[in-house]
Structure formats: C-alpha cells, structure tokens
Amino acid sequence: MRPTVHDIAAAAGVSLATVDRVLNQRPGVRHVTREKVEAAIREIGYVRDVAAANLAKGRTYSFVFIVPASDNSFMHGLNAEVMAAVARSPVERTDIRTVEVPAFDPAALAAALDTLRAERPAGVALVATDAPEVRDAVDRMVQDGIPVVTVVSDLTGSLRHHYAGVDNIAAGRTAARLLGRFLGGAKGDVAVLAGSMLVRDHRERLEGFSAVMADEFPDLSILPVIEGRDDPDMAHMLVSDALSKRDGIIGVYSLGAGNRGLIRALKETSVARVLTVVAHELTDHTRAALLDGTIDAILNQDAGHEVRSAIRVLKAKADGLSVIDAQERIRLDIFLKDNLP
Amino acid sequence: MRPTVHDIAAAAGVSLATVDRVLNQRPGVRHVTREKVEAAIREIGYVRDVAAANLAKGRTYSFVFIVPASDNSFMHGLNAEVMAAVARSPVERTDIRTVEVPAFDPAALAAALDTLRAERPAGVALVATDAPEVRDAVDRMVQDGIPVVTVVSDLTGSLRHHYAGVDNIAAGRTAARLLGRFLGGAKGDVAVLAGSMLVRDHRERLEGFSAVMADEFPDLSILPVIEGRDDPDMAHMLVSDALSKRDGIIGVYSLGAGNRGLIRALKETSVARVLTVVAHELTDHTRAALLDGTIDAILNQDAGHEVRSAIRVLKAKADGLSVIDAQERIRLDIFLKDNLP
DNA sequence: CTGTTAGCGCATTCAT
DNA sequence: ATGAATGCGCTAACAG
Numbered sequence: 045m046r047p048t049v050h051d052i053a054a055a056a057g058v059s060l061a062t063v064d065r066v067l068n069q070r071p072g073v074r075h076v077t078r079e080k081v082e083a084a085i086r087e088i089g090y091v092r093d094v095a096a097a098n099l100a101k102g103r104t105y106s107f108v109f110i111v112p113a114s115d116n117s118f119m120h121g122l123n124a125e126v127m128a129a130v131a132r133s134p135v136e137r138t139d140i141r142t143v144e145v146p147a148f149d150p151a152a153l154a155a156a157l158d159t160l161r162a163e164r165p166a167g168v169a170l171v172a173t174d175a176p177e178v179r180d181a182v183d184r185m186v187q188d189g190i191p192v193v194t195v196v197s198d199l200t201g202s203l204r205h206h207y208a209g210v211d212n213i214a215a216g217r218t219a220a221r222l223l224g225r226f227l228g229g230a231k232g233d234v235a236v237l238a239g240s241m242l243v244r245d246h247r248e249r250l251e252g253f254s255a256v257m258a259d260e261f262p263d264l265s266i267l268p269v270i271e272g273r274d275d276p277d278m279a280h281m282l283v284s285d286a287l288s289k290r291d292g293i294i295g296v297y298s299l300g301a302g303n304r305g306l307i308r309a310l311k312e313t314s315v316a317r318v319l320t321v322v323a324h325e326l327t328d329h330t331r332a333a334l335l336d337g338t339i340d341a342i343l344n345q346d347a348g349h350e351v352r353s354a355i356r357v358l359k360a361k362a363d364g365l366s367v368i369d370a371q372e373r374i375r376l377d378i379f380l381k382d383n384l385p
Numbered sequence: 386m387r388p389t390v391h392d393i394a395a396a397a398g399v400s401l402a403t404v405d406r407v408l409n410q411r412p413g414v415r416h417v418t419r420e421k422v423e424a425a426i427r428e429i430g431y432v433r434d435v436a437a438a439n440l441a442k443g444r445t446y447s448f449v450f451i452v453p454a455s456d457n458s459f460m461h462g463l464n465a466e467v468m469a470a471v472a473r474s475p476v477e478r479t480d481i482r483t484v485e486v487p488a489f490d491p492a493a494l495a496a497a498l499d500t501l502r503a504e505r506p507a508g509v510a511l512v513a514t515d516a517p518e519v520r521d522a523v524d525r526m527v528q529d530g531i532p533v534v535t536v537v538s539d540l541t542g543s544l545r546h547h548y549a550g551v552d553n554i555a556a557g558r559t560a561a562r563l564l565g566r567f568l569g570g571a572k573g574d575v576a577v578l579a580g581s582m583l584v585r586d587h588r589e590r591l592e593g594f595s596a597v598m599a600d601e602f603p604d605l606s607i608l609p610v611i612e613g614r615d616d617p618d619m620a621h622m623l624v625s626d627a628l629s630k631r632d633g634i635i636g637v638y639s640l641g642a643g644n645r646g647l648i649r650a651l652k653e654t655s656v657a658r659v660l661t662v663v664a665h666e667l668t669d670h671t672r673a674a675l676l677d678g679t680i681d682a683i684l685n686q687d688a689g690h691e692v693r694s695a696i697r698v699l700k701a702k703a704d705g706l707s708v709i710d711a712q713e714r715i716r717l718d719i720f721l722k723d724n725l726p
Numbered sequence: 727c728t729g730t731t732a733g734c735g736c737a738t739t740c741a742t
Numbered sequence: 743a744t745g746a747a748t749g750c751g752c753t754a755a756c757a758g
Contacts, residue, residue: 046475048751059729064753072727091476095436096751099734132709134387135432217723225681228569256723340566348711368473370689373726378719382558382597385714389735400745405737413743437735440750 047088056084067092094363098137105166105362106139107355109195110156112147112171116274116301117327118347119147122171122196125351138359148242150175157181167191167358169208169351172199174244191361193354196345197245205361208354210345210376212245216252216299218376219322222341223295224261226320231263232294235286239274239300249299249324264295272302280305287313298323307333326379334381344377388429397425408433435704439478446507446703447480448696450536451497453488453512457615457642458668459688460488463512463537466692479700488615489581491516498522508532508699510549510692513540515585532702534695537686538586546702549695551686551717553586557593557640559717560663563682564636565602567661572604573635576627580615580641590640590665605636613643621646628654639664648674667720675722685718 053063058081065073066081073081109126112119126142133140143160145152153170154177160168161184168185172178172194179202185192186203193206223234236253238246250269257266270286272279279302287293287309296319298306303323307330310319323330326344333339353372360367379385394404399422406414407422414422450467453460467483474481484501486493494511495518501509502525509526513519513535520543526533527544534547564575577594579587591610598607611627613620620643628634628650637660639647644664648671651660664671667685674680694713701708 046751049753050751060731060752061729061754062727065728068753074727077727093440093751094476095478096440096734097753099434099437099440099736099750100752100754102734102753135435137436211724214724218721221721221723226566226569228567252723352709352712368689368693370687371693375718375726376724377716378724380559380562380719382562382593383552383555383717383719385716387735390737391735401736402738402745403743406744409737415743418743434735437750438737440734440752441736441738443737443750 046093047090048093049090052081052084052088052090055088056081094365098363104137104139105359106141107167107169107358108160108165109140109142109351109354110145110153110160110168110170111142112173113144114147114274114301117304117329118301118325121327122347122351125348128348129351129355136359138355140355148173148240150178153178154181157185161185161188161190164188165190166362167193169193169195169354169358171196172202172204172244173197174199174242178202191358193357195350195354196347197243200244206354206357206372208350208357208372208374209245210374212248213252215324215343215376216249216254217256218252218378219249219297219299219324219341219343220253220256220261222378223297223320223322224257224264226340227261227264227295229263230294232265233267233290233292234264234295234297235267235270235283235290235293237270237272237279237283237296237298237300237306239302240271241269243300246300253297253299267293272300272305274301276302276305276308278302278305280309283309284312291317294319296321296323301325303327303333304329307338310338326377326384331384334379334384337381340380342379344379345374346377350374387434388431389434390431393422393425393429393431396429397422435706439704445478445480446700447482448508448510448699449501449506450481450483450692450695451486451494451501451509451511452483453514454485455488455615455642457617458645458670459642459666462668463688463692466689469689470692470696477700479696481696489514489583491519495519495522498526502526502529502531505529506531507703508534510534510536510695510699512537513543513545513585514538514583515540515588516583519543532699534698536691536695537688538584541585547695547698547713549691549698549713549715550586551715553589554593556665556684556717557590557595558597559593559719560590560638560640560665560682560684561594561597561602563719564638564661564663565598565605567663567681568602568605568636570604571635573606574608574631574633575605575636575638576608576611576624576631576634578611578613578620578624578637578639578641578643578647580643581612582610587641594638594640608634613641613646615642617643617646617649619643619646621650624650625653632658635660637662637664642666644668644674645670648679651679667718667725672725675720675725678722681721683720685720686715687718691715 130140145156182202192204196209198207270282321339322341471481486497523543533545537550539548611623662680663682665684
C-alpha cells in the first residue's frame with residue numbers, strides 16, 4: 045500500500061492535524077516539529093492522493109473563459125468546445141463559465157479582467173488581444189494569485205502562466221515551405237491575405253512566411269499584404285481585385301479567418317488559371333475547398349485540444365500539480381485532402 | 386450541490402446499501418425496489434463521483450502493455466513513453482507494467498496474451514501483429530471480460546475495444562500526395578521501404594500510397610517494395626543496392642522503421658543526385674535528416690499520445706465511463722523542417 | 727502550538 | 743431482500 049497521512053503521523057510522532065498543516069504549508073507549527081514531519085514525509089516516500097484531498101475539500105474550482113464575440117467559423121468552433129467542456133465540468137469538480145467581450149477591443153477586455161478579478165475565480169483563460177492595458181490587467185490578476193492562461197493568441201511579456209496555442213512563426217514558415225515546394229520552382233507572385241496586422245498571431249505568421257520565402261524561394265515574390273479584417277465579403281472583394289489586376293499571381297497564403305470570401309473569389313477566377321493555395325483553420329468551408337482542389341493545404345489548430353489543455357493547466361495550477369509538457373503542446377496540424385479527420 | 390447517494394436513498398425511501406446495489410447492478414434487489422431507485426436516480430439527475438468511488442474501492446487497476454522487442458528508435462520511444470506512464474501510475478491508481486515479446490512473431494504474441502489472461506489484469510494494450518492466432522487470443526481475452534486496446538498497429542476483425550493509432554491508409558495517401566507534389570510533375574521511379582508486409586500498418590500505408598500514386602501521379606512508378614524488417618542494417622543494404630541499380634529513382638517513401646539505415650544509404654549516394662524523400666516516425670535520426678535536407682517530410686504518430694490515450698481508454702473501460710472521442714483520435718503529424726516540436 | 731473528531735461520496739462487510 | 747455501520751485518504755472545524 046502507498047503510505048498515507050497516518051503513516052507519516054506515526055513516523056513523526058505527531059497528529060494528523062499537524063501533518064496536514066505542514067503538508068499544506070499552513071502556519072501554526074513549531075520549526076522543529078515541521079522539520080520532523082518533513083523528514084518523515086521524505087523517508088516514507090509519501091505522495092498525496094489528490095483525489096482524496098479534493099473529496100475532503102469538497103471545493104469545486106470555478107474557471108472562466110473570456111472569448112471574443114467574433115462571428116467567424118473558428119471562434120464559433122472554439123465556443124462550441126468551451127461549451128462541451130462546460131457540459132463535462134460537473135463531473136470534474138470544476139465550474140466553468142464563459143464571458144464574451146467585443147473582439148479586438150483591449151479596453152473592454154481589460155475591464156472584463158478587472159471585474160472578474162474581484163470575484164476571485166480559481167483560474168481564467170482568455171483569447172488575448174495584444175495591448176499594454178490587457179497585459180497590465182492580466183498581470184494584476186496573476187499577482188492576486190489567480191492562475192491565467194492565454195488561448196489561441198498569446199500575450200508575451202505578461203505574467204500569464206501558460207499559452208495554449210500554436211507557434212505562429214512556425215506556422216508561417218511551414219506555409220511558405222509548402223507553397224514553395226508545391227509550386228516546384230516556378231517563378232511568380234504570391235498574394236497574402238490576412239485579417240489585420242494589429243493582431244499578434246497574424247503578424248507572426250507573416251513574419252515566418254516572409255522569412256522562409258526570402259531565404260529559400262527567391263523566385264517567388266510576396267505582394268503587399270491584403271487585410272480583409274477576417275470578413276468574408278471584404279476578403280472576397282480584395283482578393284478578386286488583386287487577382288484581376290496581377291496575372292503574375294501563382295500562389296495564395298491566407299493566414300487569417302474569413303476564408304469563405306477567399307474561396308468564392310478563387311472559384312470565380314478563370315478555370316485556366318492554376319493557383320496553389322495554403323490557408324489557415326479547418327472549417328466547413330475550407331474543408332470543402334480542400335476536397336474540391338481549390339485549396340491545396342490547410343494549417344490548423346485544434347480548438348478542442350486548446351480548451352481541454354487550458355483547463356488541465358488551470359486545474360494543475362490550482363492544486364499545485366505539474367502537467368505533462370508534451371501533452372500540453374498544441375501542434376500545428378497540416379491537412380491535405382487525404383488526412384482530414 | 387450535486388446530488389449524492391444519500392439524496393437518492395432518501396428520495397427512493399431505501400438505504401444506501403440498496404442504492405449501491407442498483408447503481409452497481411448487483412443482485413439481491415426486488416424488481417419493484419430496483420425500479421423505484423432507478424426512477425429516483427433519473428429524476429434527481431444523479432451522476433456518480435468516480436473519484437470518491439475509486440477511493441472507497443481502494444482498488445488500483447493493473448494494466449499491461451505488450452510491446453515488441455524491436456531495436457529501432459520508434460519502439461524505443463514507445464517504450465520510454467510507457468515507462469513515463471509507469472512512473473506516473475501510482476498517482477493515478479493504476480499499476481502498469483510491460484511485457485516484451487519478439488517482433489513479428491504471432492505465436493509468441495498469442496502465447497503471451499494467453500499467459501496474461503490467467504492473471505486477469507484490468508486491461509491490456511498491445512502492438513498487434515496481424516495474424517489469426519493473435520486475433521483469437523485477443524478475442525478470448527475480451528470474452529473473459531478484460532478490456533483490450535491495440536496501439537500503433539490494429540487488429541481489425543478482432544473484438545478489441547479500441548485502437549490507439551493513426552489511420553494508416555490515410556498516412557500512405559498523404560505520403561503519396563506530398564511526394565507527388567514535391568516532385569512537381571517529374572517523371573521517374575519511386576522506391577518504397579517497408580518493415581514487413583506481415584504487419585497491418587505497413588500494408589495499409591502501402592495500399593494508400595499506391596492508390597494515390599496510381600490515380601494522381603501517373604508519371605511516377607512504384608518499384609517493388611523493399612522489406613527491411615525495420616532493421617537499420619538490412620535497410621541500409623537493400624536501399625543502397627536499389628539506388629545503385631536503378632538510376633531512375635527520384636523519390637523514396639519509407640513507411641516503416643529502421644530509418645537509420647535508410648539515411649545512411651541516402652547520404653552515400655552521389656551528391657549530384659537529388660532525391661525527394663518522405664519517411665515515417667520522428668526520431669533523433671529522422672529529425673537530423675529532415676533538418677539537413679536528406680528527408681523532405683516526416684509523417685509521425687505521437688507515441689506519448691498513443692500511450693496516454695490507451696491508458697485513458699483502458700481506465701474508462703474499467704470503470705464503465707465514456708471517453709471524449711476527439712481527444713482519443715491519434716492524428717497523423719506532418720513535420721517539415723519548420724514545424725518540428 | 728498541537729490533537730481530536732467529524733465528515734467528503736461511495737463501497738462493503740455484517741446483521742436483520 | 744434490505745439496512746446499519748465502518749472505512750478509503752484527506753481536510754477542517756473545534757478543543758485543549
């Protein structure tokens with residue numbers, strides 16, 4: 045049998061309560077007594093039974109997800125995953141709820157964080173908007189002892205405990221190599237469609253993409269970035285325009301959302317024209333486009349994994365446990381038409 | 386508060402013991418009483434607290450991993466992951482151990498299964514060798530009420546409860562498309578290196594690969610499969626031989642293990658010769674080869690994920706719980722030099 | 727400062 | 743066929 049608190053109490057010649065006090069680093073124990081107990085813990089090789097501890101505590105951890113109120117397929121998917129987690133939450137001694145904030149609105153996000161802080165939840169997960177005021181609000185939360193993890197979009201320079209999302213520079217680099225290799229040494233222009241250069245993920249993807257393109261595919265030149273604000277209609281208009289004006293375009297990299305519009309624009313171009321296209325995020329639209337050949341590869345982040353990972357990390361943080369790092373790494377999924385889930 | 390056994394006992398007007406009996410479908414309850422209790426359970430919306438149940442039971446589940454004694458990096462990695470799980474196991478009320486059996490030896494595997502069955506473990510995970518005797522042994526185990534999951538390589542047609550591994554047909558198809566697109570319309574031969582056509586995963590990868598090659602890349606012709614038994618030395622010899630004899634080879638698909646030998650052979654070929662190479666399994670060797678350009682893409686299955694998934698499924702089976710399907714899907718990782726973990 | 731005691735939600739004897 | 747009582751490993755009042 046594994047050693048229990050009783051064993052260590054016996055070994056140290058103290059009572060259960062005292063053992064519990066040192067185990068949970070609570071005050072009210074003389075230094076010598078504490079040492080004695082700690083020695084016993086070490087010698088016996090005790091490891092706390094977390095399940096039993098949680099049962100005794102009766103406490104259920106309340107976590108909050110702050111998500112942007114964006115109307116695109118990816119965010120809808122993310123929301124659905126959070127809801128699925130909410131549905132499972134009673135079973136896992138957690139109480140999860142979501143708070144919606146306007147998208148790309150640092151002030152609103154910071155305000156929401158500050159309001160939340162007063163309620164002292166056991167942990168907070170947020171899709172970060174990269175701005176100083178948000179970073180400060182997050183830092184205040186962390187300094188108040190509340191675990192914070194960022195999801196999808198990170199907030200570097202902040203004190204957040206963890207980031208559950210993909211490496212966006214690597215994503216951009218990967219997109220460049222796929223596009224470059226698929227184009228097999230052809231010479232021409234590459235159009236890049238982004239949501240907004242104000243968002244950190246998009247900037248990073250572009251940065252990675254440009255770097256590899258410059259280093260390894262000098263025959264391909266990147267046109268000025270088209271900013272479609274993740275809006276299907278705007279993306280459609282801008283891409284159509286670009287395609288009609290520049291017939292040197294042989295490749296397209298869509299690094300943001302709003303792919304519905306891009307796909308429409310692509311389908312409207314001359315059938316004689318062959319474009320190689322790499323896009324981000326697997327949705328119903330991009331999936332269909334991949335299958336019918338309009339898109340050649342899709343880079344994706346698994347929202348379900350991100351949400352589950354965020355919760356695991358928050359829970360581990362809340363009861364002082366460690367996580368399995370490899371399990372919490374969010375990978376960049378690459379989908380061709382053959383390996384769709 | 387969540388309803389407990391006490392609540393349902395009160396609601397049904399019976400004792401805790403009776404509630405427990407119907408909850409765990411044990412005999413000794415009159416039909417009417419059972420109905421009454423079941424009604425109460427439903428109305429109250431009771432869900433069992435698994436942690437508390439396990440605490441009360443005190444039982445620790447003993448799981449066994451049967452792994453082939455293969456001397457290649459992938460199997461070493463798999464073993465390491467199982468060992469990591471063993472290290473974590475005391476914390477999770479599980480007792481995991483491994484049993485090694487000779488690779489590609491159906492009789493030995495079947496024998497090991499039958500021996501194990503007598504010990505009645507709480508669950509078994511195995512890397513299956515696809516043979517009737519193995520399938521029968523697995524079926525006997527399942528019929529004895531022992532949960533069984535296959536890892537890495539499946540055993541279709543058997544009664545195993547779950548398969549923790551990638552879709553190998555999809556993997557082969559993906560390899561074909563990557564190779565075909567990377568070769569960009571060139572004409573030539575493609576060499577295929579496999580471990581053994583006796584294992585189902587290798588057969589399936591070849592099947593998927595051949596299908597896409599035939600359908601979509603008619604200018605590439607697949608040479609007869611080289612079987613290297615996942616052995617580096619044998620692979621080295623056979624691949625060197627093939628490369629020297631056929632100078633029409635412009636692409637290589639390595640669908641098994643033993644890539645150490647393949648890589649050596651590739652590096653020994655003339656520097657003037659450009660080969661496009663897709664291989665399976667990320668190991669130290671293949672990672673280095675990807676980075677130095679010897680290999681162009683690596684398809685991978687995350688052994689850590691597979692092991693953790695197998696354990697989760699086994700545990701869920703053992704205490705009659707359900708799993709999150711999406712979480713247990715083992716994806717096909719595609720690594721280019723830019724998105725290595 | 728330290729110890730006693732009573733649960734947390736459930737499973738399991740042992741009576742009845 | 744049913745119920746009362748005890749304990750799993752740990753925490754948290756409440757006493758001393």
